Amino acid sequence: MLQNKIQEVFNEPGCAKNQTKSDKERKKGCAKQLQPGAAAGGCAFDGAKIALQPITDVAHLVHGPIACEGNSWDNRGAKSSGSRLYRTGFTTDINELDVVYGGEKHLFKSIKEIIDKYDPPAVFVYQTCVPAMIGDDIEAVCKAASAKFAKPVIPINAPGFVGAKNLGNKLAGEALLDYVIGTEEPESTTPYDINIIGEYNLSGELWQVKPLLEHLGIRILACISGDAKYHEIAQSHRARAAMMVCSKAMINIARKMEERYQIPFFEGSFYGISDTSESLREISRLLVERGAPAELLERTEALIQREEARAWERLAAYKPRLRGKRVLLITGGVKSWSVVAALQEVGMEVVGTSVKKSTAEDKERIKEIMGQDAHMIDDMTPREMYKMLSEAQADIMLSGGRSQFVALKAKVPWLDINQERHHAYAGYEGMVDLVREIDKALYNPIWSQLRKAAPWDAREAAQWLP
Amino acid sequence: MATVTVSHKACTVNPLKMSQPIGGALAFLGLAQCMPMLHGSQGCTAFGLVLFVRHFRESIPLQTTAMNEVATVLGGLDNIGNAILNIQKRANPRIIGICSTGVTETKGDDVDGYLKSFQAAHPELDDLAVVYVSTPDFQDAFQDGWSKAVRNMVDALVEPTAARVAGQVNFLLGSHLTVADIEELREMAAAFGLHATFLPDLSGSLDGHIPDDFSPNTLGGAGLDEIRTMGEAELTIAIGEQMRPAAEALARKTGQPYILLERLTGLEPNDQLLDCLAQLSDAPVPEKYRRQRSQLMDAMLDGHFYFGGKRIAIGAEPDLLWTLATWLTEMGAVVATAVTTTQSPLLEQMACQEVVIGDLEDLEARATDCDLLITHSHGRQAAEHLGIPFLRMGLPIFDRLGATHRLTVGYRGTRDLLFEVGNLLMANTHEHHPESWPLPGGDHARSQIAVG
Numbered sequence A: 001m002l003q004n005k006i007q008e009v010f011n012e013p014g015c016a017k018n019q020t021k022s023d024k025e026r027k028k029g030c031a032k033q034l035q036p037g038a039a040a041g042g043c044a045f046d047g048a049k050i051a052l053q054p055i056t057d058v059a060h061l062v063h064g065p066i067a068c069e070g071n072s073w074d075n076r077g078a079k080s081s082g083s084r085l086y087r088t089g090f091t092t093d094i095n096e097l098d099v100v101y102g103g104e105k106h107l108f109k110s111i112k113e114i115i116d117k118y119d120p121p122a123v124f125v126y127q128t129c130v131p132a133m134i135g136d137d138i139e140a141v142c143k144a145a146s147a148k149f150a151k152p153v154i155p156i157n158a159p160g161f162v163g164a165k166n167l168g169n170k171l172a173g174e175a176l177l178d179y180v181i182g183t184e185e186p187e188s189t190t191p192y193d194i195n196i197i198g199e200y201n202l203s204g205e206l207w208q209v210k211p212l213l214e215h216l217g218i219r220i221l222a223c224i225s226g227d228a229k230y231h232e233i234a235q236s237h238r239a240r241a242a243m244m245v246c247s248k249a250m251i252n253i254a255r256k257m258e259e260r261y262q263i264p265f266f267e268g269s270f271y272g273i274s275d276t277s278e279s280l281r282e283i284s285r286l287l288v289e290r291g292a293p294a295e296l297l298e299r300t301e302a303l304i305q306r307e308e309a310r311a312w313e314r315l316a317a318y319k320p321r322l323r324g325k326r327v328l329l330i331t332g333g334v335k336s337w338s339v340v341a342a343l344q345e346v347g348m349e350v351v352g353t354s355v356k357k358s359t360a361e362d363k364e365r366i367k368e369i370m371g372q373d374a375h376m377i378d379d380m381t382p383r384e385m386y387k388m389l390s391e392a393q394a395d396i397m398l399s400g401g402r403s404q405f406v407a408l409k410a411k412v413p414w415l416d417i418n419q420e421r422h423h424a425y426a427g428y429e430g431m432v433d434l435v436r437e438i439d440k441a442l443y444n445p446i447w448s449q450l451r452k453a454a455p456w457d458a459r460e461a462a463q464w465l466p
Numbered sequence B: 001m002a003t004v005t006v007s008h009k010a011c012t013v014n015p016l017k018m019s020q021p022i023g024g025a026l027a028f029l030g031l032a033q034c035m036p037m038l039h040g041s042q043g044c045t046a047f048g049l050v051l052f053v054r055h056f057r058e059s060i061p062l063q064t065t066a067m068n069e070v071a072t073v074l075g076g077l078d079n080i081g082n083a084i085l086n087i088q089k090r091a092n093p094r095i096i097g098i099c100s101t102g103v104t105e106t107k108g109d110d111v112d113g114y115l116k117s118f119q120a121a122h123p124e125l126d127d128l129a130v131v132y133v134s135t136p137d138f139q140d141a142f143q144d145g146w147s148k149a150v151r152n153m154v155d156a157l158v159e160p161t162a163a164r165v166a167g168q169v170n171f172l173l174g175s176h177l178t179v180a181d182i183e184e185l186r187e188m189a190a191a192f193g194l195h196a197t198f199l200p201d202l203s204g205s206l207d208g209h210i211p212d213d214f215s216p217n218t219l220g221g222a223g224l225d226e227i228r229t230m231g232e233a234e235l236t237i238a239i240g241e242q243m244r245p246a247a248e249a250l251a252r253k254t255g256q257p258y259i260l261l262e263r264l265t266g267l268e269p270n271d272q273l274l275d276c277l278a279q280l281s282d283a284p285v286p287e288k289y290r291r292q293r294s295q296l297m298d299a300m301l302d303g304h305f306y307f308g309g310k311r312i313a314i315g316a317e318p319d320l321l322w323t324l325a326t327w328l329t330e331m332g333a334v335v336a337t338a339v340t341t342t343q344s345p346l347l348e349q350m351a352c353q354e355v356v357i358g359d360l361e362d363l364e365a366r367a368t369d370c371d372l373l374i375t376h377s378h379g380r381q382a383a384e385h386l387g388i389p390f391l392r393m394g395l396p397i398f399d400r401l402g403a404t405h406r407l408t409v410g411y412r413g414t415r416d417l418l419f420e421v422g423n424l425l426m427a428n429t430h431e432h433h434p435e436s437w438p439l440p441g442g443d444h445a446r447s448q449i450a451v452g
């Protein structure tokens, strides 16, 4: 069953990378064979949790030993405007007896306890490696629990060892398609209803964009899954159009919703000024195509003009300070090209960007933006990164938390642009914030102090005494 | 004396506990030029890594045998060998410390046997020390993983000897001690002219210094050669009950005597430690510590007003719980609620009525009438719900700076902690108001008039 799902996901026709592969290659999947002793990165379960935990009013129950939830809970930055249940860590914390006799009863009881105590609109049950190995059938348990408690109990079958985070994102999407989307009807619909797919509302980024949409009278029927409520996702099949953000992480949702419910979608980004404008235009265009009054287009243009001008005005102050500063950008696929464009908007020079997780399409885009000799780094070891930075080949590094200390220990400014970051960088507001943060990092007075040797190590000792 | 209760819930809510393998991995992070590795799927390592990065704010060397689904079914022993070769090629450490996980223990590979034949087949790796420890995720907790890893380090690395070097002393350190704690102990030993070895020693690797060059392995810690000669010490001082297995392993191997100090926060335990060091070195207790002792006593005098009768809720691993609960009780506070992660002989002796092996939901439910909540950063939601002051202790502490540089041992560390806790309690003293002292049964005066 799970194997079929995985094959299906690997066969994703919406994925450009896949279409260039032979049948045999495709069967192998996107997951590179991991090298023991030289691997890094999260598991499929991690990916599934990242994709779904932003649904705020659901109880997210992890079936497994303490490692999977105990070592990781409450560490993701998705924000909520309402329920905080999603930040509660639920796990079966299975023990040896469960491993010997099976953990299905334990799981069932856990679901009951959660419903008794917290009464959420739904429980999501995440499979992990050990129960998968001993053959716990979480689909069966969830089915029985749903029937018994008259409440959706949704199996998320993405045990860690089947692959990397990206596969987990997609399997999570499959679970929503199979069990959630289309199971409820909205009270009312409007010609201005959209879904946003693949946006997790990290640090509240959705809220940097939502006011723009609201200003245009556009309603987010469901964001999958940032700041979402269970019922919104269950009703999301009534949207008129959809935007898919974050590259291919949830393409299967976007594509299948188009197939099943005729919801057209486009792939866009809210990172960068022009990308944001482009995305707003596309949303309006699709809605008009689906029957919304054409005047929406004019209103959209007017808003774009006003907001772009407002953003540029605020950015202008930074341009002279940032022009020509060199950035090393290390991040997962998507954000590469959207952030590159944004940085160039303020005159910064991107001296290198990682393309490790990028698709061929992403790479093309980067080339388009950075020129043919774009310095694309496939897989940079921390040692190489450290060397590049300590030789001052870049003025600042933007990356995820993992490589943070490579930059900092080389005494080079660093900015977090991944999951755990504390700043929101979406929309026009976000770009102004990002540039402000870069400016703050670059011009912090600590750098000149840190780069100076201690006087006793300096070639000529300072003369302190008269 | 406390009753020990195991929470009977099926569902753990807001875990206090973390898994055993990453406890083991952290112990290996206290060895120099070491690469710790989890034998399991890559995700387990990724979670451990992120957790430590957030706590220590440092790069964390931690590898994985990257078991995929097929390998878990067919057995992953070859993954271990391949991983060792790969690590050797890329990072060239002196020690590789391997902890198993739930994924690999479910099938139950014979890793020890495999490693023996692997090492025999690879004489070129003779200089590389490999230490393996079995730490299934579905048993025990973080502290146990640490404890077992240190015991296995002793078993695998310390050379048997009957020789003794005067002035040589070992410290075996529990997982609850911070970098600052280790530095304090090092300074103490040096003040007596003793030469001390610390195992594990996070103060070399995770003290947050800026190295001159890049290293993929640990940046410092207990060196292999140093560990090998630990048998030559005159005495081993183990700190925390969790270090007993390692101390006993060392005693078995070398015939060396050991003493175990259950904690080093408080007046008396530090008197014991200093007296012990004085006897061992045959030197008087330095003036500096006499002065610090006096300062601590004065702090106790100034501070005890704010501790007396205060109800404290603590969620921590057994040795940290013991340290805090005993010391707070000595300051006049009442440990109203104690929740911990795993079994320990200390639990029954705890100075409270009940110790629950449970989660943060258990802690929150039992802390409603408390004046202070003490646990790791994950307790922040509970403290918010309860509306009481919150002291972050233990691991992980990811929403505050300097977790590793917090000193809690010695007279000085006790004094600092006393001020920190005392200030939290002082800031939260309740102001009185006109209704603070009502008579029983409502308005007494008016009811008398009504009768008349």
Ligand code: SF4
Binding pocket: A043, A044, A045, A046, A064, A067, A068, A127, A128, A129, A130, A159, A160, A161, B040, B041, B042, B043, B044, B045, B047, B102, B103
């Ligand atoms: S790899 Fe498996 S066992 Fe490890 S954290 Fe992921 S789901 Fe849990």
